[in-house]
Amino acid sequence: MTEQARAASGAPVTDERPAAPDDGRAPSAGQVVFDGVHKWFGDAPAVHDFNLAIAKGEFVTLLGPSGSGKTTSLRILAGLESATAGEVYLAGRAVTDDVPEKRNIGLVFQNYALFPHMTVAQNIAFPLRMRRMKKADAQREIDRVLTMTQLTEFKDRYPRQLSGGQQQRVALARAFVFDPSVLLMDEPLGALDRNLRDHMRLELKNLQRRIGATVLYVTHDQDEALALSDRIGVMHRGVLQQTAPPDELYEEPVNSFVAKFLGQSICLPARRVEEDARHTVVDVEGMAGRILVDRANDVSADPSGEFMIRPERVRIGADKPDAAERNAVACTVVTHVYLGPQIEVHLRTADGAELQVVVPSEARADYTEGSSHWLSWGAGDCRFLAHVT
Missing domain, CATH: 2.40.50.100 (RNA polymerase II/Efflux pump adaptor protein, barrel-sandwich hybrid domain)
Structure with missing residues (x-):
């Protein structure tokens, strides 16, 4: 089936980057590769034949309405959901059956999930404590991300003493501190007011470029997707409809759903x-x-x-x-x-x-x-x- 025919039928489209080769070797096309991933909840398909490769340092956004399968796809990559079929690769290594802590992935969610009884520095230190990092090494990494996210002066404050934007930066710092291979973000700006969201959007993109992080971002906000992404994948009913750079996706949608959803x-x-x-x-x-x-x-x-x-x-x-x-x-x-x-x-x-x-x-x-x-x-x-x- 051609790309156009698949789009016409609503069938999954193939990402333009190569997926796993036929000889069984692990794919090397990207830092992250989804290869024919399916996810069913009972009789209901949540993700159908999902194929996507993300290059090292690339910022890719999954965009779609609620229930389109974008968060489920992210959770499969994080190891928080298991795939019904297909494979997931990180840096060429199959991680489909690995537990989350073996994937070296940072996570940032909409509610930030900060520990209210811990200071900023203690929240950031938590992933390092779980990895049993030496105290001196941990302090060096904590100081690094505090400086990077401009939080040094707030390190002894508790989350309740911070603004929404500051809390979001703490969540980012905690995700960056152990140098994850991939950073996953699920609606991280959704709880902010519009002006702050626009400001944090710029901060987030500048931070990602500065450290060269590989990012998979999930949102239903098209302005966020257009402003942040190197590429956008539009999802609908569990199917990846089209993947392309923002300008190409806007100017050259392959079907009516993509055209109507984006802009x-x-x-x-x-x-x-x-x-x-x-x-x-x-x-x-x-x-x-x-x-x-x-x-x-x-x-x-x-x-x-x-x-x-x-x-x-x-x-x-x-x-x-x-x-x-x-x-x-x-x-x-x-x-x-x-x-x-x-x-x-x-x-x-x-x-x-x-x-x-x-x-x-x-x-x-x-x-x-x-x-x-x-x-x-x-x-x-x-x-x-x-x-x-």
Whole structure:
């Protein structure tokens, strides 16, 4: 089955990095490798045929809604859940059956899991005590991560005496102190307010780059995923739908679920009716006339799929455009939503398609309810995608 066909059916996609070789040797494609991992809870599949390789020093995020299998995949790597089938490798060594303490993995969770009766320094020291590190060596490592996370002045405080951002840094310091081969993070910024979350996001990325940590990060927050990641894997119903760098994932989604989950998009049911060397012609529900799509942007294995375009790619004007190879549709404004520097304009075609575009907020007087406009876009701005619900 081709990548496009797998995406169209909702079947698992293959990560672009190689997984385990056929000769039975441990894979060497990455610091972390999931090779055909499955996880069932009773009769319910939580993770299905999961394949992913993470390079040393890479920051990879699993993004998806609740119940998509992203946290289960992370817990399998940590050894907190066992895989029903498949293998997990760390630095080329199979660890599928290893207990968590033999995997040399750092963990950071949303609630930080700090010990309230211990000071900052004592919380950070805990993993070293469990490893029976010599006191002098342990103190040297504690001082190192206190400096790295800018917590030295707080080392004698208790968690209740710290802000949310400071507690999060303690959790990171505790995860980094024993020099783990891989750092796993499950919604670590979810409990913070927006301003602090944005600040900690930048701190976290700078820290990861400084020490070269290999990170597998789990979130349902698309802004976090876009800002932090070298690559993002989008999960849905236990299936890894697509794995790619953030810009590629946003600009070139392989199916309608990825397009809708990551960023805003206009997605409408459509059908391929014609194609030539340059274009695919699609009949889009709610749009009179046929729409041109660049052949390179036709990624549906089936004749039926979804037309997709990002709102920022759509031009809006009072007159019908006459440029060659441009799509155009007449619309009426339903409402607009003020978003500070820009407004989101909601429109409807004569055939009932609901569309939205974004324009600078100073132009909002031009988009009163009931006003008429033309929307237009190039064939290279839109895509014809596999339909995945």
